[in-house]
Amino acid sequence: MQLKRFILILWMGFYSHWALASPPIAHWQTSSGARVYFVENHDLPMLDVSVEFAAGSGLDTAGQSGLASLVQQLLSLGAGGMTEDQIATALADVGAQLKSHFDRDRAGVALRTLSSERERKQALDVFARIVQQPEFPQEVVQREKARAMTGIKESNTKPDYIADRTLMKMLYGNHSYGFNETGEIDTLNALQRNDLVNFYRTFYVAKNAVIAIIGDVTKPEAAAIAESLTQKLSSEDRTIDLPAVSLPAAETRRISHPATQSHILLAYPGLRRSDPDYFPLLVGNHILGGGGFVSRLMEEVRQQRGLAYSVYSFFAPYKEQGPFQIGLQTKKEQSEEALALTQKVLREFVADGPTEAELIAAKQNIIGGFPLRIDSNGKILSFLAMIGFYQLPLTYLTDYLAAVEAVTTDQIRQAFQRRIQPDGMVTVVVGAME
Numbered sequence: 389m390q391l392k393r394f395i396l397i398l399w400m401g402f403y404s405h406w407a408l409a410s411p412p413i414a415h416w417q418t419s420s421g422a423r424v425y426f427v428e429n430h431d432l433p434m435l436d437v438s439v440e441f442a443a444g445s446g447l448d449t450a451g452q453s454g455l456a457s458l459v460q461q462l463l464s465l466g467a468g469g470m471t472e473d474q475i476a477t478a479l480a481d482v483g484a485q486l487k488s489h490f491d492r493d494r495a496g497v498a499l500r501t502l503s504s505e506r507e508r509k510q511a512l513d514v515f516a517r518i519v520q521q522p523e524f525p526q527e528v529v530q531r532e533k534a535r536a537m538t539g540i541k542e543s544n545t546k547p548d549y550i551a552d553r554t555l556m557k558m559l560y561g562n563h564s565y566g567f568n569e570t571g572e573i574d575t576l577n578a579l580q581r582n583d584l585v586n587f588y589r590t591f592y593v594a595k596n597a598v599i600a601i602i603g604d605v606t607k608p609e610a611a612a613i614a615e616s617l618t619q620k621l622s623s624e625d626r627t628i629d630l631p632a633v634s635l636p637a638a639e640t641r642r643i644s645h646p647a648t649q650s651h652i653l654l655a656y657p658g659l660r661r662s663d664p665d666y667f668p669l670l671v672g673n674h675i676l677g678g679g680g681f682v683s684r685l686m687e688e689v690r691q692q693r694g695l696a697y698s699v700y701s702f703f704a705p706y707k708e709q710g711p712f713q714i715g716l717q718t719k720k721e722q723s724e725e726a727l728a729l730t731q732k733v734l735r736e737f738v739a740d741g742p743t744e745a746e747l748i749a750a751k752q753n754i755i756g757g758f759p760l761r762i763d764s765n766g767k768i769l770s771f772l773a774m775i776g777f778y779q780l781p782l783t784y785l786t787d788y789l790a791a792v793e794a795v796t797t798d799q800i801r802q803a804f805q806r807r808i809q810p811d812g813m814v815t816v817v818v819g820a821m822e
Contacts, residue, residue, distance in 0.1 A: 413772065413782045414607055420594035421625075422618040425772040425782075426610045427602040429765060435503045435603035436769045437512075439519050439617055440489060440496030440777060442628050443591040445569040446706070450562065452579060454536065454571015459524075459584050459592075460488060460495040461532055466525045468517025475514055484511035486518075489770075492565050493706050494777055496598075498769065503604035512613060519592075520620040524584045537573050550643060551651040551818040558814040559636050559655045559711060594621040596628070600772035602765045633657045633709040640815040650723035650819035651715075654730065656808055658712035661705040661778045665803040667791040669703055672800035674750045675742045676734070677701025677714060682749060684742075688733050689716060695726040707778075712808055723817055735810045741801025754792050 484501040501511035560566025677685040699716035
């Protein structure tokens with residue numbers, strides 16, 4: 389019961405000042421250069437595998453936004469001589485499941501299958517075709533483009549979507565992080581099948597790939613699986629350098645909308661995944677607005693004033709600076725009061741930092757809840773993929789808890805003062821009073 393033992397060790401470590409041991413993560417490269425991260429776990433007769441590439445929406449251009457997302461969506465809709473129906477049937481026949489991952493940095497697919505020989509072999513054969521031999525059938529390309537454009541048209545009427553898209557454009561300007569991940573109607577309409585094929589051939593290469601494996605297989609079996617998933621990929625070396633994020637011009641936009649509630653969003657460039665301030669900002673944000681009902685924003689905006697049902701904040705770290713964002717909804721007639729109070733709470737937090745009592749409570753919350761974030765193979769698979777993609781230490785899962793415990797109030801205050809300028813944020817109010 390390796391996974392259960394590791395979770396027990398984490399819980400014991402919580403009460404014994406971080407006497408922790410990380411799960412045994414094995415790491416190597418395939419013959420074609422893909423990075424592999426593996427945890428052997430025989431608790432269940434299951435196997436989880438993911439393959440992710442540096443092929444997220446950050447690689448889109450202004451004229452082809454939505455291209456990266458469309459490529460990722462079509463991987464399993466016809467590959468290696470199999471139609472999308474044949475792929476779905478073959479996986480269902482052995483009880484296997486596919487999932488996908490897509491964000492500004494990463495794009496990939498994940499497989500869950502039984503580890504027994506017949507089921508595993510059939511599922512991995514289909515999975516290998518999806519990863520290495522997508523066909524992008526013309527009729528499927530057209531259908532998925534139409535579906536995406538219909539979705540965008542519908543979303544363009546919703547206040548939360550309007551707020552998010554406006555905010556990202558204001559925050560990032562011409563940087564690709566500001567493009568709509570699913571594209572725009574005109575850019576999607578202009579995409580041709582050849583654009584998808586060229587994007588796949590350029591970025592879905594072995595040296596851009598990270599393979600994560602956890603489950604009921606041995607290391608030699610995992611090595612064979614990794615080879616089978618990458619042997620047909622190009623071994624060309626593709627260096628991907630995204631431009632740095634520039635600071636936005638502080639601005640507030642108020643957009644009329646018939647919704648009864650105002651949707652309010654504030655943002656500022658936050659942090660890179662490798663930022664040395666990662667843990668002070670993580671813990672600090674939990675106190676500010678990431679900790680639910682125990683956060684300072686929730687206490688001030690909802691509990692004390694009743695100006696919003698929910699208010700939150702988060703950092704979304706990427707290779708370059710992802711957004712630091714605050715969001716809330718409130719009655720239209722309260723929107724200006726709610727916005728002013730939110731800005732006041734943020735300014736005070738950046739200026740003064742948290743109290744010792746807030747810090748102690750946040751650490752207990754984060755550390756106490758961490759075992760629940762790794763209590764299944766699927767959750768650990770996601771961590772393995774992240775560790776591999778951003779090349780974090782193999783001991784990250786246990787280093788995480790020690791790093792959280794080491795954070796001080798001064799570190800939080802200094803980190804927020806370095807990274808966040810409350811008066812420099814971009815703000816959107818959709819559903820503003822006319």
